Amino acid sequence: MHDEKLLAQVEKEFTTTLLRARQSIRERAKAIHPELQAPGYRILSFLIHNDAQQQGALAEHLELDKATISRMVKQLESMGLITRTTDPSDGRAQLVSITVKAHEAWKASGNSLRTRLHNRLSDWDEADVQRFADLLHKMNEDREDLR
Incomplete structure (x- = not known):
């Protein structure tokens, strides 16, 4: 078990x-659009990394109901950030x-x-940057702990 003060410091940071x-x-x-809110940003992020998706897949991935996704998609479409097309497979x-x-x-x-x-990292020693990357990777390996 780790020292409580040490864990409190980690939690604070x-x-x-x-x-x-x-x-x-x-x-x-x-910077992307003056009216873009964080939930819309999450949709864009998912689409950037996963290409075109059905709205149901967006709802499932972002853990939002379909009505919320539908509203957000309409808003993003009105901002010119996304388009909707018929899915050729369905x-x-x-x-x-x-x-x-x-x-x-x-x-x-x-x-x-x-x-x-x-x-921010330019004046860090290369070994420190590598150690930082390794520690972040280690912490992110099991994302279930952070939900």
Whole structure:
């Protein structure tokens, strides 16, 4: 068992990291579109990494009900960030895809984030950066613990 003070310190630093990550997501969302909120950002993120998806798959992955996803998809579509097309494998369903405009904005906002991270770590020793990456990987190996 670890010392309670040590665990409290880890919890404090982890909470600070999470709060900063949430702020970073809000900033990145605004850079993509001034009206984009965090839930819409999550949809874009999923589509960037998984290509076109049916709304049901989005609802399942994001653990939101289908009505909420439907509302969010309509909003993102009105912002010009996503499009809907008929799914060729199931004519009753629609595929949701990210637009070229959204993809370019995503890429630009990611470049900005990467630049900030690189600047933040630029004066770290390479061994420290590797150790940090290894520890983050170790912590993220079992994501079920963090749900």
